[in-house]
Amino acid sequence: MSQFECPVVRVHIEPHPNADAIEIARVGDFQSIVKKGQFKDGDLAVYLPEASLLPEWMLKELGMWDDLNAKGKLHGKDGNRIKAIKLRGVLSQGITFPVELRGTVSVVHRPATPDHGGDAVVAEGSDVAEFLGVTKYEPIVPANMAGKALGANLDITHKYDFENIKKHPNLFEPGDDVVITEKIHGTLLQVSVVPSSMADERFFGGRVVITSKGLGGRGIILDHNDEGNVYAQAVKKHKILEEALRVLGPLADARDLPMVLFGEVFGAGIQDLSYGAQLDFRAFDISIGVRDAAVFVPHYDFEHLCDSMRVNRVPQIYVGPFDREILLECTDGKTTLAGGHIREGVVVKSRNEDRHPRYGRKIAKSISEAYLLRKNATEFQ
Known part of the structure; x- marks a missing residue:
């Protein structure tokens, strides 16, 4: 964290x-x-x-x-x-x-x-x-990323973040089985599917809620019907609420725990890197459980669940043994998505969700130099 x-x-x-x-x-x-x-x-x-x-x-x-x-x-x-x-x-x-x-x-x-x-x-x-x-520094969030609050519940939202690998350079051992994906410069969306035991008539289908990174960290839920915010627009466009309930709902019931899909909403008007004109969404993580007690599904299961939900994933750049030189090569360059602009960087994580004895979950970001030095930058969350 x-x-x-x-x-x-x-x-x-x-x-x-x-x-x-x-x-x-x-x-x-x-x-x-x-x-x-x-x-x-x-x-x-x-x-x-x-x-x-x-x-x-x-x-x-x-x-x-x-x-x-x-x-x-x-x-x-x-x-x-x-x-x-x-x-x-x-x-x-x-x-x-x-x-x-x-x-x-x-x-x-x-x-x-x-x-x-x-x-x-x-x-x-x-x-x-x-x-x-x-x-x-906390940037002022634009109105289209704020939205109307539906309520608050710390049990079904997360404080999601992880460190730059420069802070913990020994997080991964050479040869660790990892996946490296492109880090998209957008805004984080959480889609939580609660078990039937936690159903609430305010939620989509009684069981699905959405929130952002900043609001989710504080336990605040957004109104999925408020189409003035980009999160509600994204889940409607990609039918994410329906698909998450269909696929993740039975798994949440089987464990009697919430399941959370994490992804990035991006496109024109979201941040200074646009990735084309269309509002889009790509998933990058799925967790089971509540806050600090939650566990994240291994990458293979994550891929399978996303495919079952017909949800696109963040671009995968490398899969294999961890090598610092490979990570640095992947960090810089152009985005693999539309727009042809610089890449923000990458995320590297253990494919099997191995944990470090000191730092916990093996996941880190590596940010490109061009991204750090760009002009007129925005960092809304």
């Missing part, structure tokens, strides 16, 4: 191939450009990831404050949002913030205020986002 955090990490310093005054600080497989000599190899630092919104005091501390315009020098209307950039030909994702060593104690410092102390003692792995006042 993906979560926003600003962790205290140990950085590994490498020379910049095209500059003398800056260096590369590696955090996992992420790269952050730093001033030469600012960090030594093995130092502790706070990693501020992409999409972080930095407070004014930190922007000033980092020399990223514009006094004339009273705003930051980063991205967004307030100049306080971290985005990926390229510096002298090297991709930089995130910012590294210093951790001070005072004797044998590691400390993160921020200016003291009447409401806030000035220092925090930290250790490797500490999350200091709240202490620093760093939050995650």
Whole structure:
């Protein structure tokens, strides 16, 4: 499960191939450009990831404050949002913030205020986002992705997300049996089919509900009859509610647990990458159960269930033993769908739903450099 955090990490310093005054600080497989000599190899630092919104005091501390315009020098209307950039030909994702060593104690410092102390003692792995006042950027969702709420139920919606493989580079072992699929830049749709024991007259057929990624994470269900939102439009166009009830309904009853189909709604007007003019949907996951107790069906069963529902799946790019070089080759390039534009990236997951002893489900995203650096980007969920 993906979560926003600003962790205290140990950085590994490498020379910049095209500059003398800056260096590369590696955090996992992420790269952050730093001033030469600012960090030594093995130092502790706070990693501020992409999409972080930095407070004014930190922007000033980092020399990223514009006094004339009273705003930051980063991205967004307030100049306080971290985005990926390229510096002298090297991709930089995130910012590294210093951790001070005072004797044998590691400390993160921020200016003291009447409401806030000035220092925090930290250790490797500490999350200091709240202490620093760093939050995650959440774009304003357009009206056609908001929709009318039908109610709330945490038992039949999910908080669905997973990490970038750069954060957990050892998630997969060489040779692991994996499938790599294209990551489509759209908006996530959840279609939940509940068992008869949880039937509700407000649901489609008494048993099927829809929601988005952001709303589903909060347990909010969308009205499937509200055709002003793209999720209701997509399920109607592709007859997803009827097919999900027909195929997944008996399985939900057999287990007396909800089953959830996850997929991407995409097309013109959804995000900045259009994939052609038509509203479309592609499935990428199916789960059984409630929230953290849910399990995901192995890829073969996922394919079979999608075929039974006559639901298209996300494009499959590679199936076979895991190899980091193959993953990187698949990550970049053009979309395999309509539009001919850049590929957002790919998703790699275990075909048999194997689990990592530390990180859990073996699934991760790998994002293309062209996608990270594109102009006029949207990230609605």
